[in-house]
């Protein structure tokens with residue numbers, strides 16, 4: 001059912017875990033497989049310096065999130081937002097059609113984590129401003 005590249009990524013997933021004090025965090029789920037995906041990001045100056053994932057997902061969810069986290073480390077947050085599930089699937093040289101939806105999890109979790117990061121950044125700058133004007 002899976003090609004060798006997907007099987008390798010599933011058998012030896014990279015970046016598994018949770019980053020303590022993450023700058024951004026996103027959790028998404030899909031009802032079809034019951035997959036749940038949590039992505040945590042360490043971001044410095046808008047650049048992703050570390051990314052980890054945790055999933056109760058199927059083999060496709062694990063392979064695609066391992067690949068997606070590898071792809072976004074070293075990218076700016078804007079670049080990471082361009083990493084679509086199609087690009088991850090292309091990198092893995094294809095997924096069975098019924099498993100494509102699993103690859104969407106990583107993309108959505110990354111987007112959510114970046115949104116979370118941006119919201120936190122805004123809060124920080126608001127706090128700063130209020131301190132400056134007190």
Ligand SMILES: [Zn+2]
Pocket residue numbers: 033035057058059060061099102
């Ligand atoms: Zn799945």
